[in-house]
Amino acid sequence: MKFNTKTIHGGQQPEPTTGAVMPPIFQTSTFAHAIPGEAQEYEYARGKNPTRTALENSLASLENGTHGFAFASGLAAIDCVLRLLKPGDQVIAGDDIYGGTYRMFTQLFQKYGLEFTYVNMNTVENVTKAITPKTKLVWLETPTNPLMKIADIANISSAVKSVNKEVLIAVDNTFATPYLQQPLNLGADIVMHSATKYLGGHSDLIMGALVVKEEKLAKDIHFIQFAAGAISGPMDSFLALRGIKTLHVRMQRHCENGKKVAQFLENHPKVGKVYYPGLESHPNYAIAKKQMKDFGGMVSFSLNENTKEATFKFLKSTKLFTLAESLGGVESLVNHPVTMSHASIPEKKRLKIGITAALIRLSVGIEAIEDLLADLEQALNI
Numbered sequence: 211m212k213f214n215t216k217t218i219h220g221g222q223q224p225e226p227t228t229g230a231v232m233p234p235i236f237q238t239s240t241f242a243h244a245i246p247g248e249a250q251e252y253e254y255a256r257g258k259n260p261t262r263t264a265l266e267n268s269l270a271s272l273e274n275g276t277h278g279f280a281f282a283s284g285l286a287a288i289d290c291v292l293r294l295l296k297p298g299d300q301v302i303a304g305d306d307i308y309g310g311t312y313r314m315f316t317q318l319f320q321k322y323g324l325e326f327t328y329v330n331m332n333t334v335e336n337v338t339k340a341i342t343p344k345t346k347l348v349w350l351e352t353p354t355n356p357l358m359k360i361a362d363i364a365n366i367s368s369a370v371k372s373v374n375k376e377v378l379i380a381v382d383n384t385f386a387t388p389y390l391q392q393p394l395n396l397g398a399d400i401v402m403h404s405a406t407k408y409l410g411g412h413s414d415l416i417m418g419a420l421v422v423k424e425e426k427l428a429k430d431i432h433f434i435q436f437a438a439g440a441i442s443g444p445m446d447s448f449l450a451l452r453g454i455k456t457l458h459v460r461m462q463r464h465c466e467n468g469k470k471v472a473q474f475l476e477n478h479p480k481v482g483k484v485y486y487p488g489l490e491s492h493p494n495y496a497i498a499k500k501q502m503k504d505f506g507g508m509v510s511f512s513l514n515e516n517t518k519e520a521t522f523k524f525l526k527s528t529k530l531f532t533l534a535e536s537l538g539g540v541e542s543l544v545n546h547p548v549t550m551s552h553a554s555i556p557e558k559k560r561l562k563i564g565i566t567a568a569l570i571r572l573s574v575g576i577e578a579i580e581d582l583l584a585d586l587e588q589a590l591n592i
């Protein structure tokens with residue numbers, strides 16, 4: 211099946227008792243047992259629920275994996291990956307990652323004895339140099355949030371595996387979605403999503419996902435999910451599955467609009483730096499072009515007038531771009547990483563990697579591009 215068919219049919223069958231084409235919302239916590247003590251597919255909904263199963267099969271199909279898992283949030287999915295490790299293990303992570311991921315690493319799991327080493331993932335050597343005998347996991351995010359850096363998934367995976375094939379490679383694929391890149395095909399072991407974003411696509415749910423292609427890993431993840439309990443509910447699973455059915459059409463338009471917004475900003479006299487992997491001026495443009503089908507709908511930039519006042523004036527002036535956290539919905543959003551999505555990263559560390567108070571992040575939606583550009587133009591001129 212081609213990707214654009216998988217979004218609709220991948221892992222899906224009509225519901226067996228009624229033939230319902232969309233899986234019903236099985237709003238139930240438990241299932242009648244046929245015989246005492248005999249295992250059956252559905253028993254208690256923390257373990258398995260048919261609506262969630264339908265979604266998980268879809269996720270596995272989209273990422274070309276064998277097993278999908280739907281969690282209560284993106285962070286719950288990351289939490290599950292970290293629980294595969296034990297005290298003393300080392301994680302190598304990108305130095306520009308989602309603020310909540312960084313907060314979990316530093317403020318939660320460090321306390322339990324995991325060690326985190328942050329490197330700039332833009333070269334393979336930065337990653338291999340950081341490997342020690344304790345390394346158990348490499349955590350990649352590409353494109354990164356909010357600086358849109360690109361890591362070469364295939365080269366990093368093969369270089370790390372050639373040092374130690376036991377090291378797990380996990381990729382946060384939230385920004386790209388499987389429409390643009392499929393990390394399991396590039397050598398990664400685990401793909402993670404905040405399904406809250408593009409997979410759901412309509413800003414109406416919080417959800418996370420993991421997809422793997424290996425039986426033992428799937429078993430371990432299923433155990434942790436069942437034992438710790440951070441599952442997605444049936445209603446949210448239904449909404450995510452509905453969102454996924456239009457992922458390919460939405461993404462196509464997000465990419466078209468994203469590129470036009472990035473080009474518009476790059477040529478605007480009031481705009482300083484633009485961060486978009488689809489611009490030839492982007493330092494990792496070549497890797498992005500090799501690795502991704504297109505370049506997505508996320509664009510970050512700063513104004514020429516590099517002050518907090520000018521930045522705040524812009525943030526307050528857009529009309530179609532709503533000032534809000536989150537991304538990946540059909541509607542356009544504008545976000546100020548320093549005070550919003552990345553407020554949990556200490557100032558010194560933020561500045562070191564280039565997240566300044568002047569940085570603005572856009573989630574370009576699928577509205578008419580003329581209206582989006584007109585909104586940006588008026589806000590830049592206020």
Ligand SMILES: *Cc1c(COP(=O)(O)O)cnc(C)c1O
Pocket residue numbers: 283284285286308310311351355382384385403404405406407416417418
């Ligand atoms: C939002 C986000 C997360 C966290 O997901 P939640 O669903 O908010 O828990 C993780 N990674 C990236 C890249 C994100 O954008």
